[in-house]
Amino acid sequence: MRLDLGEIAAHLGKRIKYSLNEGPIVDDESGLKCVEPVTGEVAFSNTGQTIDVRGKFQTVVELECGRCLKAYRMPVESDVEEALPLEGQPWAPTVSESVDDETPDEEAEPLFVDNVFDLDEYLRQSILVNVPIKPLCDEVCKGLCPQCGKNLNDGSCDCTVEPDESPFGALRSLFKDELES
Ligand SMILES: [Zn+2]
Ligand SMILES: [Zn+2]
Known part of the structure; x- marks a missing residue:
């Protein structure tokens, strides 16, 4: 108009x-x-x-x-x-x-x-x-699995490697492996 x-x-x-x-x-x-x-x-x-x-x-x-x-x-x-x-x-x-x-x-x-x-x-x-440059559906959105592409907000997938988003990601997956073995 x-x-x-x-x-x-x-x-x-x-x-x-x-x-x-x-x-x-x-x-x-x-x-x-x-x-x-x-x-x-x-x-x-x-x-x-x-x-x-x-x-x-x-x-x-x-x-x-x-x-x-x-x-x-x-x-x-x-x-x-x-x-x-x-x-x-x-x-x-x-x-x-x-x-x-x-x-x-x-x-x-x-x-x-x-x-x-x-x-x-x-x-x-x-x-x-007023629109964010990097829109996020939720501040705690888990994103997609880098391997299988599954939306991790809908639940975890069966991929063995955890998404490595932080420097602690590798540590965390090590820790998890120990817990699971
Ligand atoms: Zn999202
Ligand atoms: Zn996956």
Whole structure:
């Protein structure tokens, strides 16, 4: 959804509330997958200096666990607090899209041009900022067995070598062998 804020820009003190109900955002390029609509409310107001954007939105994203590769859902909730230039100059949010993105920020496309605000793109970027770079379904996720690929959260497998994740992994498996023999 692109919002034409021309009306607000033209009238000092004008305030418009906008109820968000954007269809689930799915973006292959960034891997973002919302499984619920983006809902919430934002208010645009002309303060004389800027168009203030204030509000809140929430949605639910589907992520893939970095350890066990299982898809899981995470609710995302975020405040909106921006100030758009009144003259309709191009504006881009200062938040960087993702921390490990190597492309420099100055290439960010402006989201506010000629008093038209690209709400969907703004929401997409805001949601991405709230998504962990290394998603985990659970902090104690056991991951996959490096040998047979079984999801160890569902139970242990019959492989003889324990997953060697820590320096103590080898020690631990030695210890276990002793117990079992
Ligand atoms: Zn996991
Ligand atoms: Zn295994």
